[in-house]
Amino acid sequence: MTKKTVWQSIALWLIPLTFLLIFFYQPLLAIFKLVFSERFSDGWQFFKWSQVSRPLFFTLYQAVLSTALTLAVGLPAAYLFARFQFAGRKILRTLTTLPFILPTVVVATAFNTLLGSRGWLNLGLMALFKLDTPPIQFVNSLGAILLAHVFYNSSIVIRMVGSGLSRLNQNLPLAAQSLGASPAKAFKEVTFALLMPSVLSATLMVFLFNFSSFGVVLMLGGPQFATLEVEIFTQAMSRFNLPVAGLLSIIQLGFTLLVSVLINRVNIPRYGKSALAAESAGLRKPKKRIEKIFVAIMVLILLLFMVTPILSLLTRSFFSFEADRAAKVETQAGFTLRYYRELFENREKSLFYVPPIMAVRNSMIYAGITMIIATLLGLLAAYAMQSSGRLSEVLEPLFMLPLGASSVTLGLGFLIVFGSSLLTQGRFQVLIPIAHALVALPLVTRTLVPALRGIPETLRLAAKNLGAGPFRVFREVDLPLLFRPIAVCLLFAFTVSLGEFGASSFLSNVAMPTIPVAIYRYISQPGALNYGQALAMSSLLMVVCVAGSLIIERLKLPGEELF
Amino acid sequence: MKSKLFLLTILLTLLLSACVPKVIEDPHSSSEPRVLHVLTHDSFDITAELLAKFEAENNVKVMIIKGGDTGSALNRLILTSSIGAVEADVFYGLDNTFLSRALENDIFEPYNAPALTYIDDSFKLDPTNAVVPIDYGDVCINYDKAWFADKALALPNSLEDLTDPAYKNLLVVENPSTSSPGMAFMMATIAHFGEEFWLDWWNAMKNNELVIVSDWETAYYTQFSGSSGKGPQPMVVSYASSPAAELIYSEHVIEESPTASIVADGTCWRQVEFAGIVKGNKERVLAEKFIDFLLSKDFQEDVPMQMFVFPVLPEAVLPEAFEKGSQIPEKPAGLPPSKIAEMRDIWVEQWVELMLAN
Numbered sequence: 001m002t003k004k005t006v007w008q009s010i011a012l013w014l015i016p017l018t019f020l021l022i023f024f025y026q027p028l029l030a031i032f033k034l035v036f037s038e039r040f041s042d043g044w045q046f047f048k049w050s051q052v053s054r055p056l057f058f059t060l061y062q063a064v065l066s067t068a069l070t071l072a073v074g075l076p077a078a079y080l081f082a083r084f085q086f087a088g089r090k091i092l093r094t095l096t097t098l099p100f101i102l103p104t105v106v107v108a109t110a111f112n113t114l115l116g117s118r119g120w121l122n123l124g125l126m127a128l129f130k131l132d133t134p135p136i137q138f139v140n141s142l143g144a145i146l147l148a149h150v151f152y153n154s155s156i157v158i159r160m161v162g163s164g165l166s167r168l169n170q171n172l173p174l175a176a177q178s179l180g181a182s183p184a185k186a187f188k189e190v191t192f193a194l195l196m197p198s199v200l201s202a203t204l205m206v207f208l209f210n211f212s213s214f215g216v217v218l219m220l221g222g223p224q225f226a227t228l229e230v231e232i233f234t235q236a237m238s239r240f241n242l243p244v245a246g247l248l249s250i251i252q253l254g255f256t257l258l259v260s261v262l263i264n265r266v267n268i269p270r271y272g273k274s275a276l277a278a279e280s281a282g283l284r285k286p287k288k289r290i291e292k293i294f295v296a297i298m299v300l301i302l303l304l305f306m307v308t309p310i311l312s313l314l315t316r317s318f319f320s321f322e323a324d325r326a327a328k329v330e331t332q333a334g335f336t337l338r339y340y341r342e343l344f345e346n347r348e349k350s351l352f353y354v355p356p357i358m359a360v361r362n363s364m365i366y367a368g369i370t371m372i373i374a375t376l377l378g379l380l381a382a383y384a385m386q387s388s389g390r391l392s393e394v395l396e397p398l399f400m401l402p403l404g405a406s407s408v409t410l411g412l413g414f415l416i417v418f419g420s421s422l423l424t425q426g427r428f429q430v431l432i433p434i435a436h437a438l439v440a441l442p443l444v445t446r447t448l449v450p451a452l453r454g455i456p457e458t459l460r461l462a463a464k465n466l467g468a469g470p471f472r473v474f475r476e477v478d479l480p481l482l483f484r485p486i487a488v489c490l491l492f493a494f495t496v497s498l499g500e501f502g503a504s505s506f507l508s509n510v511a512m513p514t515i516p517v518a519i520y521r522y523i524s525q526p527g528a529l530n531y532g533q534a535l536a537m538s539s540l541l542m543v544v545c546v547a548g549s550l551i552i553e554r555l556k557l558p559g560e561e562l563f
Numbered sequence: 564m565k566s567k568l569f570l571l572t573i574l575l576t577l578l579l580s581a582c583v584p585k586v587i588e589d590p591h592s593s594s595e596p597r598v599l600h601v602l603t604h605d606s607f608d609i610t611a612e613l614l615a616k617f618e619a620e621n622n623v624k625v626m627i628i629k630g631g632d633t634g635s636a637l638n639r640l641i642l643t644s645s646i647g648a649v650e651a652d653v654f655y656g657l658d659n660t661f662l663s664r665a666l667e668n669d670i671f672e673p674y675n676a677p678a679l680t681y682i683d684d685s686f687k688l689d690p691t692n693a694v695v696p697i698d699y700g701d702v703c704i705n706y707d708k709a710w711f712a713d714k715a716l717a718l719p720n721s722l723e724d725l726t727d728p729a730y731k732n733l734l735v736v737e738n739p740s741t742s743s744p745g746m747a748f749m750m751a752t753i754a755h756f757g758e759e760f761w762l763d764w765w766n767a768m769k770n771n772e773l774v775i776v777s778d779w780e781t782a783y784y785t786q787f788s789g790s791s792g793k794g795p796q797p798m799v800v801s802y803a804s805s806p807a808a809e810l811i812y813s814e815h816v817i818e819e820s821p822t823a824s825i826v827a828d829g830t831c832w833r834q835v836e837f838a839g840i841v842k843g844n845k846e847r848v849l850a851e852k853f854i855d856f857l858l859s860k861d862f863q864e865d866v867p868m869q870m871f872v873f874p875v876l877p878e879a880v881l882p883e884a885f886e887k888g889s890q891i892p893e894k895p896a897g898l899p900p901s902k903i904a905e906m907r908d909i910w911v912e913q914w915v916e917l918m919l920a921n
Contacts, residue, residue, distance in 0.1 A: 034642070105784075109784055109792055117795040219778060224919050233741075237638055239911075242642075320814050348869060349611055351614055351627075352607070415650075416642070416646060510629055526802075526871075527791075527808045528791045528809070530812050531790065531791035
């Protein structure tokens with residue numbers, strides 16, 4: 001590297017690194033310093049190493065299984081969406097984004113209507129085989145954890161790999177075939193090899209999300225399963241054993257770092273820059289029989305596991321099922337708008353009633369700011385990573401760490417560092433999109449880095465030779481080529497924020513309640529109306545998500561079919 | 564492309580501009596209102612007008628900070644207190660299972676609120692009045708009335724009854740290490756059977772295929788058959804006020820709640836909620852006024868409908884739906900706070916060891 005490029009890369013690193021240092025590493029260090037201080041050292045009294053090894057083993061075990069299953073569903077699905085044109089393709093793909101944003105409480109009830117002991121699957125099987133007891137036990141099983149992880153995280157694979165796949169130069173596998181390779185060999189040696197960077201990125205992301213899984217394990221897996229994240233929560237919040245919680249957090253962070261470094265070490269084949277096409281590869285209708293079967297099976301799988309739970313939620317928010325009780329006063333079952341109408345009413349004149357419009361507005365504001373912060377910082381970081389060879393090997397994994405930081409730990413760290421500062425006045429609004437951006441940032445950089453690596457340097461050189469300055473090169477060469485990945489990044493940041501990932505749940509959100517806050521408000525109280533309103537609010541969340549992703553997907557360059 | 568980008572920029576600018584915080588303050592007031600910070604749990608609510616009245620009368624702006632569930636909010640207070648960065652003047656919502664942790668950490672300043680004289684001594688679990696009782700609720704087993712009627716099965720009348728094979732796989736409880744009603748119910752069994760025998764009962768229940776989940780939401784909405792979630796178990800550990808909530812928040816106007824509580828002696832645990840003035844507060848006088856407000860008839864009559872708990876003030880009148888829908892156990896279980904302080908973690912450890920390790 002010349003001296004000039006070194007300075008350039010340092011300049012690029014400066015802003016994203018500063019952001020992480022202030023909003024991630026600072027609170028983390030502060031909380032660790034506190035929990036390991038003399039004051040809380042009582043916690044070590046009954047400490048056993050099995051308290052670490054047991055959750056660690058289970059965390060790794062379920063994360064590996066979940067990731068494998070997610071890839072098994074996500075990769076063919078990504079291929080399906082990137083290659084084939086079929087009726088309902090766009091809608092189906094938008095629907096697969098929805099699970100990502102849904103609160104676990106709601107997902108639990110959705111799966112229950114499907115797979116619970118009175119869900120239609122069990123009822124069907126019972127009727128079919130004349131069974132007395134439901135054959136499928138869903139809640140409190142490892143199967144529930146795995147299924148929910150596939151449900152939640154497949155969209156990461158679909159988006160990340162799909163974005164790489166649709167920009168792949170279609171002529172290369174064809175060339176391989178014309179040189180005598182079988183289609184299978186061409187796929188393996190050309191298509192798959194070229195896709196490796198985005199497949200690895202997606203694998204890393206999915207693994208890290210599964211590794212730090214909390215709600216799914218706690219609620220669907222039930223009390224006999226505990227990941228590190230769950231154990232950290234239990235130790236810190238229920239037992240108030242802070243040093244043990246701190247130790248568990250450090251181990252979780254350590255493994256996150258280790259996995260990120262290992263994935264970075266995998267030798268990514270570099271086949272020159274001609275691998276990526278400037279324009280997205282054309283979609284085509286499935287022609288051969290095997291293609292038709294593939295499309296049919298994939299669509300069926302996606303419908304069954306990703307769309308049905310969502311639809312059952314949606315329908316349930318419009319239907320009341322109160323009639324089948326003989327002992328009760330006669331009620332009517334059927335279509336109702338009651339839950340939605342009720343959302344707009346503050347019957348008890350409660351201070352913390354959340355008007356739905358305001359919840360939507362607040363969620364959109366947070367999501368908007370998160371998108372800006374995460375995408376801008378992610379762009380800078382991705383350029384920095386690309387331009388600085390050795391430095392980037394060291395720094396890149398540091399950007400993945402927010403995914404492995406337990407929300408409890410980081411949340412408490414936020415409190416200690418920013419709790420009394422003038423900036424927030426104890427209200428934390430500013431910190432909420434920042435907390436979301438911390439989670440979105442790894443996704444964004446991991447989407448952009450492989451895309452950046454694929455931009456042919458010759459194009460930039462040509463532009464430079466014609467007299468374009470660096471910004472002009474960015475605007476005229478990089479930006480058009482990055483447009484699709486950037487749209488994917490916006491979508492990731494948007495959904496991460498809508499789903500309230502990360503430590504933001506530890507920041508009191510009283511002044512600007514969001515849709516998930518409203519959902520929790522309803523579902524934490526008994527009563528049919530509260531339940532119905534929670535589902536109605538969840539449906540609203542999904543509508544916002546669909547609307548947002550449709551707008552983002554519509555952004556496009558002339559002549560380019562985005563997604 | 565440019566117009567689309569332009570549109571996006573405008574959209575984002577609009578979004579950003581919308582987030583300039585709105586300050587709802589009266590610019591004409593002669594003196595700036597002081598600010599009182601109240602830290603509480605997520606379930607806290609109050610009639611908006613009532614709080615506004617308190618604010619107007621005392622020229623104060625009450626800033627409410629919600630800190631998660633009871634345990635999380637309390638831990639947050641202890642943690643911030645430990646480094647002298649106290650963020651609240653008043654804490655509301657501490658319950659008797661956490662009382663010992665709060666007192667051990669010495670984070671409250673005693674206040675002998677005048678209204679305490681009217682309040683029954685059984686609620687005053689802290690003789691120093693570092694925290695004062697505000698409301699209570701009973702954690703009881705709720706059951707699905709229609710289910711028991713359909714099966715013509717008699718209701719269990721005691722904890723002992725539940726080990727009968729007739730009730731196999733019919734009860735869902737929450738894990739005490741992650742759920743506050745779960746903790747309360749575990750305490751009830753310890754109070755009822757004594758420290759020597761309580762685990763025997765749980766062991767018998769394990770053999771009777773008791774279902775354990777992590778949190779109240781899953782227990783009530785995905786496992787319990789009496790709720791809208793229509794789960795498999797007809798009995799759930801919830802609150803004595805839940806049937807009233809089912810009545811008030813029913814879909815249609817119904818005469819009676821689809822659920823009821825088992826309130827037999829010793830089957831319920833009384834959760835008393837306390838409020839206290841935080842050590843290191845900046846507004847002692849206002850904090851005292853706020854505690855008095857919490858014990859006033861107005862607020863005490865507000866708690867049932869806002870938070871589904873019962874007032875500790877005897878003169879507070881209960882709303883009609885509460886009179887009709889909820890039962891109050893005559894002899895709920897209780898344990899001395901000192902005992903809880905000493906044994907809490909050990910009990911949970913023992914419970915987890917027995918019920919979850921296999």
